Amino acid sequence: MVNDRLVIDINNSSFEDLKDISDLIQMRKDKLGKDRMNELKVGDKVEFTTRAGKKVTGTIRKKNIKRLVVDTPAGGWNVPANMLTLAEDWD
Numbered sequence: 765m766v767n768d769r770l771v772i773d774i775n776n777s778s779f780e781d782l783k784d785i786s787d788l789i790q791m792r793k794d795k796l797g798k799d800r801m802n803e804l805k806v807g808d809k810v811e812f813t814t815r816a817g818k819k820v821t822g823t824i825r826k827k828n829i830k831r832l833v834v835d836t837p838a839g840g841w842n843v844p845a846n847m848l849t850l851a852e853d854w855d
Contacts, residue, residue, distance in 0.1 A: 793846070797830065801845040810834060811851040812843050821851050 777785065804810065804824060811821040812834070822836035832848065834841045 797844065797846045800848070801827065801830075801832070804832060804845060804848060804850075809851040810848040812841075812847045812849070824848075 774782070774785065804827070806824050806827060808824045809821065810824060810832075811819055813819050820834075820836050820838070820841065822834040822841065824832050825835045825840065826833040828842075831842050831844050834843050834848070
């Protein structure tokens with residue numbers, strides 16, 4: 765939930781301030797992605813939601829710099845780390 769004061773501050777910000785805010789948000793997202801990448805390992809069972817809204821479950825085959833290759837029954841997916849969650853036991 766977004767703080768009302770934050771919305772007011774953003775609405776009153778200059779273009780330069782918004783650029784700085786955008787840069788800070790991107791740095792934070794990158795940090796969270798790296799932290800998530802460090803939590804996951806090859807062989808972990810994970811799940812993610814596709815752009816179409818379908819939930820897909822698979823196993824991590826390979827870790828790249830920013831994305832992981834996940835093997836699923838429908839084939840391999842190249843998925844950003846921050847989109848993955850550890851899956852409950854599945855067959």
